[in-house]
Amino acid sequence: MRRPVLDAKRIVVKVGSSSLTTAAGGIDPERVSALVDALGEARKRGTEVVLVSSGAIAAGLAPLGLTKRPRALAAQQAAASVGQGLLVHRYTEELARHGLTAGQVLLTVDDVTRRSHYRNALATLGKLLELGVLPIVNENDTVATSEIRFGDNDRLAALVAHLVHADLLVLLSDVDGLYDAPPTTPGARRIEEVTALSELDGVVVGKAGKAGVGTGGMVTKLDAARIAVEAGIPVVLTSAEEAAAALAGESTGTLFHATGRRQRTRLLWLAHATEPAGSVTIDAGAVRALTDRGASLLAAGVTGASGGFHAGDPVDLVGPDGAVVARGLVAYDVDEIPQLVGRSSQELEADLGAAYAREVVHRDDLVLL
Structure with a gap:
């Protein structure tokens, strides 16, 4: 038995x-x-x-x-x-x-x-x-x-x-x-x-x-x-x-x-039941922050985006080598990403308002793949 x-x-x-x-x-x-x-x-x-x-x-x-x-x-x-x-x-x-x-x-x-x-x-x-x-x-x-x-x-x-x-x-x-x-x-x-x-x-x-x-x-x-x-x-x-x-x-x-x-x-x-609506590319520093420290993805580490996603959609986070690092629920529409690329939260808050100081993907909405 x-x-x-x-x-x-x-x-x-x-x-x-x-x-x-x-x-x-x-x-x-x-x-x-x-x-x-x-x-x-x-x-x-x-x-x-x-x-x-x-x-x-x-x-x-x-x-x-x-x-x-x-x-x-x-x-x-x-x-x-x-x-x-x-x-x-x-x-x-x-x-x-x-x-x-x-x-x-x-x-x-x-x-x-x-x-x-x-x-x-x-x-x-x-x-x-x-x-x-x-x-x-x-x-x-x-x-x-x-x-x-x-x-x-x-x-x-x-x-x-x-x-x-x-x-x-x-x-x-x-x-x-x-x-x-x-x-x-x-x-x-x-x-x-x-x-x-x-x-x-x-x-x-x-x-x-x-x-x-x-x-x-x-x-x-x-x-x-x-x-x-x-x-x-x-x-x-x-x-x-x-x-x-x-x-x-x-x-x-x-x-x-x-x-x-x-x-x-x-x-x-999130890891097994979703298909990504697009992707957000990130730099090497962001990859380390996600994988080693369990951090959220901030705009400073973003280098670009592709797809037709909207805020709340699942997206793949892709490192500089093209490898998918993680999947998460993104906080912005794809057409908002270009104005965020590489910028600090303080800078975004000063230029665009407090709503743009939030994380691109919060660590609670992110899973490493």
């Missing part, structure tokens, strides 16, 4: 579209029922559970007469709008058999990178768990754009696990674990445990499945596992059919042991 599983008091479980839906794109009642039974048993053992569930777009395909996941963003959003209600309704009915209440939580990148939104997301999930509700989390595909989205729910699940201080992340898919080669390869061997990420060097993994309803694959699951274990959260990767066994602590799938320590949550999201 696996102690990291048995000792976990709060678990985040992620399930993919292909594990919830039929080949035609509709919700598979038997699969959802089996998953909920596994979650219900975990709750009976006293474990708090947060479910990160894909499947909204997939669930909306059949009602809209679509045969596969559309590529156009507007069509994906339409399918998500139809499918999300169907999916949560099914979960609500199934959880009721176990005396459990479902709570829907839809997130966008803004909800967890901008300070005020992040605090709201944290408070909502915390209150739901306090009230005994089983939160069902998904990306808000109905409104998310291609520029502001997590990209896949595997990564979202890893970040949610960190957000709610989970003791374990369970990633469920249509594959029963990580193999040292694609599972269809003759002689491929399932890897039972990973104690260091360096053990994955040379492992060849596959892409998203052929069903055409999901966006992930083993690559995204390994990325999610890496985020979680480096933040101190162990991970079990297995198939949805093995969910009950995995949550009971049986040696199914692949167990990734935690390798790091807990990090500041919002900065973890």
Whole structure:
């Protein structure tokens, strides 16, 4: 039996579209029922559970007469709008058999990178768990754009696990674990445990499945596992059919042991859940100030900027050698940067007013990469 599983008091479980839906794109009642039974048993053992569930777009395909996941963003959003209600309704009915209440939580990148939104997301999930509700989390595909989205729910699940201080992340898919080669390869061997990420060097993994309803694959699951274990959260990767066994602590799938320590949550999201809206170039002195002293980025260390960013957007901070040093939430629009370049805070306050004496990127809104 696996102690990291048995000792976990709060678990985040992620399930993919292909594990919830039929080949035609509709919700598979038997699969959802089996998953909920596994979650219900975990709750009976006293474990708090947060479910990160894909499947909204997939669930909306059949009602809209679509045969596969559309590529156009507007069509994906339409399918998500139809499918999300169907999916949560099914979960609500199934959880009721176990005396459990479902709570829907839809997130966008803004909800967890901008300070005020992040605090709201944290408070909502915390209150739901306090009230005994089983939160069902998904990306808000109905409104998310291609520029502001997590990209896949595997990564979202890893970040949610960190957000709610989970003791374990369970990633469920249509594959029963990580193999040292694609599972269809003759002689491929399932890897039972990973104690260091360096053990994955040379492992060849596959892409998203052929069903055409999901966006992930083993690559995204390994990325999610890496985020979680480096933040101190162990991970079990297995198939949805093995969910009950995995949550009971049986040696199914692949167990990734935690390798790091807990990090500041919002900065973890900033590093892993955002795409930069542009870049700010900085001089060598600013690089040292950021990396060695944990300082904020001041205008004196800025040498230029590119992109179409606005105040509050994530930007990459790039050193004189072209290497990305950090990512942070910038305090100015891109067209304001030229008048700030290389100038001291005192000089900017005297010439432009007190509002321009603030940091370009505050250290509380910055993460080294």
